[in-house]
Amino acid sequence: MNSPTFILEQKKLQENLAHFEYLAKETSIIWLYTLKAFDAPEGLALIAHSFDGFSLGNANEYAKVKEYGKKVHSYTPAYYEEEVETLAKQSNTMSFNSLTQYRRYAKRCQEHTSLGLRINPKLMLNQPDYCNSNRSRLGVPYQNFLDVYQEDKEVFERLEGLHFHAFCYQDSHAFEDLITHIEDNYTAILKRLKWLNFGGGLDFTSKTFDTVHFMKVLQTFQQKYPQLTLYFEPASAVLKDVGQLEATVMDIISDTIPIVILNISIESHLLDIAIAHVQPTIKGASRFKSDYPYQITGLSCIAGDVIGSYYFNEKLSLGDTIYFEDMLAYTWVKQTSFNGLRKATLSVL
Ligand SMILES: Cc1ncc(COP(=O)(O)O)c(C=O)c1O
Known part of the structure; x- marks a missing residue:
């Protein structure tokens, strides 16, 4: 896939x-x-x-x-x-x-x-x-x-x-x-x-x-x-609960809480998360303390491209797959044609 x-x-x-x-x-x-x-x-x-x-x-x-x-x-x-x-x-x-x-x-x-x-x-x-x-x-x-x-x-x-x-x-x-x-x-x-x-x-x-x-x-x-x-x-x-967003771990940077860089970004893939100010659910992770805390972040060059802090059930490694749960409604569509609105064109003057 x-x-x-x-x-x-x-x-x-x-x-x-x-x-x-x-x-x-x-x-x-x-x-x-x-x-x-x-x-x-x-x-x-x-x-x-x-x-x-x-x-x-x-x-x-x-x-x-x-x-x-x-x-x-x-x-x-x-x-x-x-x-x-x-x-x-x-x-x-x-x-x-x-x-x-x-x-x-x-x-x-x-x-x-x-x-x-x-x-x-x-x-x-x-x-x-x-x-x-x-x-x-x-x-x-x-x-x-x-x-x-x-x-x-x-x-x-x-x-x-x-x-x-x-x-x-x-x-x-x-x-x-x-x-x-x-x-x-x-x-x-x-x-x-x-x-x-x-x-x-x-x-x-x-x-x-x-x-x-x-x-x-x-x-x-x-x-x-x-x-x-x-x-x-x-x-x-x-x-409701009919789809997931699958992403891949690109890097893990050592820090007080290790920082994971995924191959997605809030602005490219998770615009509804940005507007709703909610933290999406990740399969195999929760907000309850575990031995594997990570800060999950995006691949864009925006410093604020931070999806949130999670406690994972298992240690993460490069190349691992991460699944964001319940991601079909209002998420995928914002990459493409939300509300069927016309995209802005570029006019060069
Ligand atoms: C006019 C109207 N009807 C229906 C809906 C669907 O709402 P929901 O996805 O919460 O069921 C929306 C969503 O924004 C809406 O604006």
């Missing part, structure tokens, strides 16, 4: 997908996989088999799943102007991130797709800042939306759905909080809507996720609003 390499463990992915197939069988939810977390064709072919469709944000992402002919929801913080109408034609549902985006594009898109608005419910959830969209620019702050809705219902004549993405590794109780928020604030509006998209971020495949509680909350809500089509668009839960 080449090194470094991201390893996709198909059997583990199939296990997670089987769980989503079970959820699909037990609920009348439409399950969309959110492409941004991992979009390699080898994984998408398997995911497409188990999911009703995809959630994506632009033409680059659409091109990756077009062949499957499945449902598409589109959402992005801001649409590329020259793409938005085509994307509307390719999407079953489409949500806008702000009132300015909605006002700018809704008329052009309304005849092609079902229009929605992403709402920021401002939930108080205990989750990491880097992925806490409740404290972000993502979605129209719900109070703003409610105010504008009261003042000018005509603006929203074509609005058919609301989109929430408020969670980051959350359990069924966070989902209950969102349902409470929706029932407390939008009852008058819900009656005239066709769909709600609850976003991603629920830890469906975690051993601790209370599926029974989740189903109960969902079913109670559905009984009250049977006319609404409900969507979830998970990503990290689909990829």
Whole structure:
């Protein structure tokens, strides 16, 4: 195997997908996989088999799943102007991130797709800042939306759905909080809507996720609003524990704690680690004291390219292979085409 390499463990992915197939069988939810977390064709072919469709944000992402002919929801913080109408034609549902985006594009898109608005419910959830969209620019702050809705219902004549993405590794109780928020604030509006998209971020495949509680909350809500089509668009839960990053020990420098140089670097291979400020898990190592402590570092020329201090079960040697665990969601994709965004070109003036 080449090194470094991201390893996709198909059997583990199939296990997670089987769980989503079970959820699909037990609920009348439409399950969309959110492409941004991992979009390699080898994984998408398997995911497409188990999911009703995809959630994506632009033409680059659409091109990756077009062949499957499945449902598409589109959402992005801001649409590329020259793409938005085509994307509307390719999407079953489409949500806008702000009132300015909605006002700018809704008329052009309304005849092609079902229009929605992403709402920021401002939930108080205990989750990491880097992925806490409740404290972000993502979605129209719900109070703003409610105010504008009261003042000018005509603006929203074509609005058919609301989109929430408020969670980051959350359990069924966070989902209950969102349902409470929706029932407390939008009852008058819900009656005239066709769909709600609850976003991603629920830890469906975690051993601790209370599926029974989740189903109960969902079913109670559905009984009250049977006319609404409900969507979830998970990503990290689909990829939980399905892959590793394999790296090689290039050098071991003697120091108070020996310094290991690997053939990867934070900025080239682990951008999500950099932004999340978390220490990735390494197979055969932990944070508990052992006889083999090492400082694990990268191959770049940046002094701060330090992945962290680990205690290994065994002594390391040159050429050893190191496996970083749970490395598929949001890691591999940041080397290539995160969110399907266009790369910057170089103009020489
Ligand atoms: C709008 C939206 N939906 C769904 C997801 C998937 O979230 P997760 O990977 O936490 O399930 C994301 C992730 O950033 C997102 O931005």
